[in-house]
Amino acid sequence: MSEHAAVLFANDAFYVAFATRDAEAMDALWARQGPVTCIHPGWAALSGRREVMLSWQAILANPDAPKIQCRSAVAHVHGDSAYVVCYEVLEQGFLVATNVFVREDGAWRMVHHQAGATPPPPEDDEPAPEAAPN
Amino acid sequence: MSEHAAVLFANDAFYVAFATRDAEAMDALWARQGPVTCIHPGWAALSGRREVMLSWQAILANPDAPKIQCRSAVAHVHGDSAYVVCYEVLEQGFLVATNVFVREDGAWRMVHHQAGATPPPPEDDEPAPEAAPN
Numbered sequence: 001m002s003e004h005a006a007v008l009f010a011n012d013a014f015y016v017a018f019a020t021r022d023a024e025a026m027d028a029l030w031a032r033q034g035p036v037t038c039i040h041p042g043w044a045a046l047s048g049r050r051e052v053m054l055s056w057q058a059i060l061a062n063p064d065a066p067k068i069q070c071r072s073a074v075a076h077v078h079g080d081s082a083y084v085v086c087y088e089v090l091e092q093g094f095l096v097a098t099n100v101f102v103r104e105d106g107a108w109r110m111v112h113h114q115a116g117a118t119p120p121p122p123e124d125d126e127p128a129p130e131a132a133p134n
Numbered sequence: 135m136s137e138h139a140a141v142l143f144a145n146d147a148f149y150v151a152f153a154t155r156d157a158e159a160m161d162a163l164w165a166r167q168g169p170v171t172c173i174h175p176g177w178a179a180l181s182g183r184r185e186v187m188l189s190w191q192a193i194l195a196n197p198d199a200p201k202i203q204c205r206s207a208v209a210h211v212h213g214d215s216a217y218v219v220c221y222e223v224l225e226q227g228f229l230v231a232t233n234v235f236v237r238e239d240g241a242w243r244m245v246h247h248q249a250g251a252t253p254p255p256p257e258d259d260e261p262a263p264e265a266a267p268n
Contacts, residue, residue: 035210037219044252045219045230047208074181076169076245078236081215083246085171085179096179098232098248102212111210112217114232116250118178 007075007082010101010108015070015088021060027053031102031109039114041095066090072121082108087121094118141209141216144235144242149204149222155194161187165236165243173248175229200224206255216242221255228252 001009010029017025030036030049038052039045040059046052059065073086080103088095100112135143144163151159164170164183172186173179174193180186193199207220214237222229234246 034212037208037210039219039230039232039250039252042251042253044255045221047219074171076171078168078215078245079213081212083217083234085173085181085246087179096173096248098173098234098246100217100232100234111212112219112232114230114248114250116173116248117176118173119176121178 003077003082004075007077007084007101007108008073010110011073011075011084011086011099012070014099014110014113015068018060018068021065023057023060026056026060029110031104031111033104034102034111036110037112039116041115041117066092087118088115094120096121137211137216138209141211141218141235141242142207144244145207145209145218145220145233146204148233148244148247149202152194152202155199157191157194160190160194163244165238165245167238168236168245170244171246173250175249175251200226221252222249228254230255 013029017029036049036052037045037047038055040055046055069089071087071089073084075082075084082101084099086097088097095115096118097113097115099110101108102111147163151163169181170183170186171179171181172189174189180189203223205221205223207218209216209218216235218233220231222231229249230252231247231249233244235242236245
């Protein structure tokens with residue numbers, strides 16, 4: 001698997017954990033060996049694994065938490081670090097996200113997430129069979 | 135200068151270029167050797183140097199563009215890549231930003247910026263004389 005594909009796979013795992021309300025999987029995919037940070041839409045920045053994980057536990061346990069799908073993810077790999085820009089499709093509208101990953105013990109683990117409001121992405125941003133150019 | 139300090143210096147250069155409407159400095163601090171991306175608050179994701187630079191030229195040339203100050207920046211360095219989380223203080227309110235940098239020709243250059251709305255940061259987030267733990 002190319003590094004781009006591996007990063008996109010890690011990004012997908014984040015959205016699967018989010019969509020299925022799987023707090024254990026969400027915990028497993030965040031980095032352990034360094035500080036992590038997270039900016040939920042409209043929130044202040046959260047810093048540190050405990051604070052970030054408590055936020056996810058609260059979000060995933062909330063029955064009113066939005067259904068979410070990831071769309072048009074593009075990965076940018078820089079050595080042992082990478083970031084993904086993607087859209088998040090919710091029932092209420094669209095968000096656009098930055099997800100930062102680092103390679104830790106051979107796996108791409110998340111160190112940072114920021115999502116914020118965005119207009120609907122262009123229709124031609126739908127995932128195509130061809131890999132996105134990067 | 136430590137790598138953390140060098141990344142924070144590059145982050146400061148971004149906000150100085152923004153605050154002083156210096157399109158040339160803004161252009162110079164973005165990476166040249168790879169794709170760049172940018173998510174302005176409430177915008178769709180912009181991709182590619184030309185698209186990102188056109189957006190900054192329009193923003194910096196706009197006399198109604200907001201006055202901006204950076205506050206409480208914390209850098210996270212991972213080899214030749216780094217990201218900064220910081221608040222942006224505007225006349226209209228506060229934004230929180232993710233700024234991603236890579237080391238290119240020995241300099242830290244920006245490859246990605248996302249900013250979104252946030253509540254006022256806590257007063258104790260004011261920059262302190264001590265370095266932020268990281």
